[in-house]
Amino acid sequence: MNELSKYSVDLQQQMIDRLRRDFPEILNINGEIDFEILRTLLNSRAVLQDDDMRFGFNWPQKMEAMKLAQSVTTATIRPNKAKSVNWDETGNIYVEGDNLETLKVLQRSYAGKIKLIYLDPPYNTGHDFVYQDDFEDSVDNYLKQTGQIDEEGRPYKTNTEEGGRFHTNWLNMMYPRLRLARNFLTDDGVLFISIGERELNNLTFMLNEIFGENNFVSQISLITGANQSGDGVNIQKNLEYILVYAKDANELHLNKIDPVDETLRNLNDAPTPLSTRLDMGYSIYYNPGTEEIIPVMDYDKSLVGTNDEELVYTDDSGLISRGFVPIRPGKRNGELHRWRWGFDTFKERLDEVVITNTKNGYKASFKQTGFSSPKNYWNYTVGTKQVKELFGGKQYFDYPKNTKLLEYIIKLATNQDSLVMDFFSGSGTTADALMRVNESDLGQRRFIMVQLPEKTPDGSKALEDGYATIPQIAQKRIRLAADQLSYGDRGFKVFELDSTNIQSWEAKEAGPEQGFLSFSANNIVEGRTDDDVLFEVMVKKGLDLALPVRKVDVDGGVIFDVAMGALFVISGNGVNRFVSETIVKKRDDYSARGLLVTSNVVFVDEAFISTEDKLNAIARLKDAGFDDDEIESI
Known part of the structure; x- marks a missing residue:
């Protein structure tokens, strides 16, 4: 029982706690509030130079990236019914546009409503396209880079190590998008984000700052089955990673969907000795002839501290005369041990108990049933084959995520009516997987996909087949996947990011x-x-x-x-x-x-x-x- 406080409500501490919850990035390395950073977040006109940054995770132009996340936009999204499927009935959304501006546009409509955000951003391998944010005018910059204002080449630049700003460009791209992403999550919402080893540490530092280190859930190792060979390969890279962060770890409850291993488990596999749980040292009397099982409290609790089994236990002579054999928890590390279950629980779950005869005597075990929490290593190959099959054997994406991986994450992190967002949606795997999960459990989940209208490369098979942009392929993929299904919402509304309609x-x-x-x-x-x-x-x-x-x-x-x-x-x-x-x-x-x-x-x-x-x-x-x-x- 806690002692009743003699003080009135500490309003100042309540405000500090609220700031720590809503703005985790303002905490310095010691967990104290950095009021200069808070001032910058609350005032877009505040002048805080990069040189003023305190010790922590910093990079050139970080303050500009922070202010970019806070800045407003006048952009909008325009409906494109011709690209859509089942416009009047569907609840699914697909937006073509820069994800930063799109997140700002959607903020009012969906803040605090997304249960799961899954992201597969560029891994920054040196061959990735990284969007070049303009810290002055984001929507105009987007229109220029996507060729909607001028004709000066393609919308992105490959982020090469020779550019001199290799990590900086990637960090400047990711920070404001992830900062906004947190606002979209429900209080019990969760972010799953895939990443390679090159930016793993930087992404971890960044997410610790944005979400708070206390909301880190797991770093999952994803075994991809990739095989590298050649003289230049010292150690193969067979792993990718998925970082998992909660909006509020105290509110997060992931579903247990992995069936437990049905092998038998020892009933005396308890974590602590009998002295910690005195009611859990009963004897299990077993009759080998009839296979009857009877639990009996046949020990003196006051003597447990002696750790002398002969002194503590007294055999039930009546049961022994009828052919029963006593089975007891035994000792571990010199102390009398206990069972995993209490006396009443044992009687309720008697049908699950299995007695086996070993060289050391009879042993009590139980059949494991139900589901367990997921492990932090998963085995999923890339989804190239799955997407090729949808397109009749044609390969338009080199390394799309495995649909089964996304199905697993969606089952793990959502309810049947949840909203799921992916604003690096690429080939459309998240949308495909969500529709399949809905069919499997009769759910009504909805998706919000966002993808920059990246042009397909010159000379590519996709361009030859008439797909000018990544969204065109992804939307076709979603349609093809929907054709394989017979239940649920299989349509989507398409919107396109643009400047405001109001002059x-x-x-x-x-x-x-x-x-x-x-x-x-x-x-x-x-x-x-x-x-x-x-x-x-x-x-x-x-x-x-x-x-x-x-x-x-x-x-x-x-x-x-x-x-x-x-x-x-x-x-x-x-x-x-x-x-x-x-x-x-x-x-x-x-x-x-x-x-x-x-x-x-x-x-x-x-x-x-x-x-x-x-x-x-x-x-x-x-x-x-x-x-x-x-x-x-x-």
């Missing part, structure tokens, strides 16, 4: 307050559609992109009804004041059916035929009970 929200003008829908003007970017605006509003409002949307045609425009009245978005070019009547009627209908908790309305200003019509529509909504903060315009 007045351009990055040059936006500050930290960006995202609040309080602008007015005819400011929709030319060429953007009503659907583009709808989904930008949804992510700015923090809504799940999988929510159902009904399109209601009205005079001069359209109403998008999101999630049965949770959000109404009005767009078009000739809408009149009576659009408000349609909204009020729908809201009241949903409310009467008990389907509505809250409702918001967003107008596109230029949708109205006149300013007077817009003002009259707003007035009607207020009369019907909408609050000022529930009516917004762009």
Whole structure:
């Protein structure tokens, strides 16, 4: 029993504990808060030079990478229904775009909602493409590097050791993405990230800083079966690694899915002597003729400290006269030992007990059943063969992850209705595996995949077959995998990262307050559609992109009804004041059916035929009970 504290609540300590939980990277090597780093995280305008960094894990431009993770974006994602599968029904999301900007765009909608993040980033072998972040203007930099603004070559640069910034480039790429990744996890969420030996230590230091060393779960050795030969090979590299970090290790509960070894286990295989658990030294009386088993408390607990078995135990003469033989825990390291089970548990699990006759006498064992926690070494080859079979024998990826590996991780780390994210999604293995796990246990898991639209190499088989980018191959792979299945959500919505649809929200003008829908003007970017605006509003409002949307045609425009009245978005070019009547009627209908908790309305200003019509529509909504903060315009 703990002593009741005489002090009142320590509010200062509560704040410190909250900072340590939410910003683990502010802790220095001694576990103390570094307020200079905290100041930088909370103020994007703070000036903290790399030379000011304290002892710890540092590299050139680290502070820029930290500030990049904190910076806001005006980017958006635009729907591409032509690339999608089963758009109206699916809850799966596939985004083509730079993962850093995409994570920022999705932050409001999915922060704290992802149960599992799996990542297979570039291993930085000297042949990998590493995205070159621009610390000034991320979305413009993305558009340039992916060839959407100019035609200056391919979107990436190979990160060679001759470049002089080999590790720095990789660390600058990884830090802000992993910093944002932590925000997406549920409190009981977990990150699994694959890595090779070259950046293993750097990645471990980085994740210890971002997640907190206390949330490290495991370093798993992955035996890949790779075989290297040649005069230049001193030691073969047959291992890759998977680092596992929890959002909060105290909340993490991985599923036990490995069946236990069904071999017999000694019942006296207890970790401590009888003196620590005095009720667990009973005798097991066994009749070899009838195979009857009877447990008996036939010992003096007060004498256990003597460690003299003859003195402590008294044979049950009645049972012995009937042919029973006493079996006892014996001694270990000179002390009387005990059984693994208590007396009542033994009686309840009597059917599991097996008595065997050995050269040292009879021995009590039990049959192991159930499931055990995973080991920290796994054996999975690469998934090249699996992907080739999907594509009819054609090989488009050299070393895709094994689908069975991802199925195992998903079973281990998720529930049947979990959200899973992979923002280095590559060949699409995570999406493939998730659909297969859903079919195996009738689950409703959903995925969010993000992949940079990396161009396939000149002269490659993929390019010859018409696949210009990695997402094109991955999306085809997901379709082919879905065709092999018969259960669950086998579709996906495709979105593409782009600059904002709203002219007045351009990055040059936006500050930290960006995202609040309080602008007015005819400011929709030319060429953007009503659907583009709808989904930008949804992510700015923090809504799940999988929510159902009904399109209601009205005079001069359209109403998008999101999630049965949770959000109404009005767009078009000739809408009149009576659009408000349609909204009020729908809201009241949903409310009467008990389907509505809250409702918001967003107008596109230029949708109205006149300013007077817009003002009259707003007035009607207020009369019907909408609050000022529930009516917004762009």
